[in-house]
Each structure stands twice: as structure tokens, then as C-alpha cells.
Amino acid sequence: MALSKSDRRDRIRFRIRKTVSGTAERPRLAVYRSNKEIYAQLIDDVNGKTITAASSRDKDIDASKVNKVEAAKLVGKAIADKATKAGVETVSFDRGGYLYHGRVKSLAEGAREGGLKF
Numbered sequence: 001m002a003l004s005k006s007d008r009r010d011r012i013r014f015r016i017r018k019t020v021s022g023t024a025e026r027p028r029l030a031v032y033r034s035n036k037e038i039y040a041q042l043i044d045d046v047n048g049k050t051i052t053a054a055s056s057r058d059k060d061i062d063a064s065k066v067n068k069v070e071a072a073k074l075v076g077k078a079i080a081d082k083a084t085k086a087g088v089e090t091v092s093f094d095r096g097g098y099l100y101h102g103r104v105k106s107l108a109e110g111a112r113e114g115g116l117k118f
Contacts, residue, residue, distance in 0.1 A: 013097030020094050021045040029079065029091040029111065029118065031104055038072045038103050040079045040111075042088060052086055054078040072103040073110035080114020090117045 003011070022028030027042040039055040056062065056071040058078065066074070083091070091111075098104045112118075 009097035011097075016094060016097065020092050022092060025088075026090050026092055027051050027083075027088060028094045029116070030094045031096045031098065031107060033096070033098055033103055036068075038068070038075055038107060040075055040107060042079065042083055042086070042091060051088065052079065052082040054082060069103055069106045072106040073113075076107040076110020076112075077114040079107075080111045080116045084115055089115070093118045 022043050022045045024044050027044050030041045032039040037056045041053040042051040061074045
């Protein structure tokens with residue numbers, strides 16, 4: 001029996017989450033990609049708290065009227081800016097079961113350009 005796309009992604013996501021977890025000093029940069037938007041969160045898994053978040057629905061990114069890959073890069077830069085304001089320099093990247101390609105890769109490159117290390 002063939003797995004659906006979402007079942008396959010869930011299996012990959014759970015496999016990643018077995019090894020990747022965030023702390024207060026090195027939070028997890030979690031990515032969620034819908035068909036239209038992309039979201040990123042910095043999560044401290046020890047305390048179960050979201051430190052900061054950014055998405056392509058934020059007013060400044062939404063107003064820029066760029067394609068989805070370029071919007072993902074802007075989201076990466078935005079999350080990096082918010083992270084440095086919160087005092088975070090290094091993160092562990094959680095691609096959320098998505099391939100490191102296209103919008104997910106663009107978000108990661110934007111975050112690196114913004115000054116995050118992972």
C-alpha cells in the first residue's frame with residue numbers, strides 16, 4: 001500500500017524530530033510550508049515555548065509582492081533579525097519533513113545571511 005504525501009512527510013518529520021530539539025541557548029528553527037505561505041518559528045523545546053516567529057503573511061513581506069521563493073528568503077532574514085534581538089546566534093534547523101530544496105533552502109539561506117549560524 002502506497003503512503004500518501006502527508007503520511008510520508010510525517011514519517012520523515014518524526015525521524016528528524018528524534019534527533020533535533022531546541023534549547024534556550026540553541027533553539028530549533030522549525031519551518032512550515034503551505035501551498036501559498038511559509039512560516040518559521042524559533043522554539044525552545046525544553047520549556048515548550050516559542051521564542052519568536054516570522055511568516056510570509058507579515059505586513060512588510062506581504063507588501064513586497066515577490067514570488068514565493070524570494071518571500072521565503074525575506075522570511076529567513078526576518079527570523080534572523082528577530083533572533084538577534086532576542087539574543088540568539090545559533091539554531092538547529094528543522095526542515096519539518098520537507099526536502100532541503102526550493103523555498104525551504106531559500107529560507108535557510110536568508111537566515112544565514114541575516115546572521116544565524118546552523
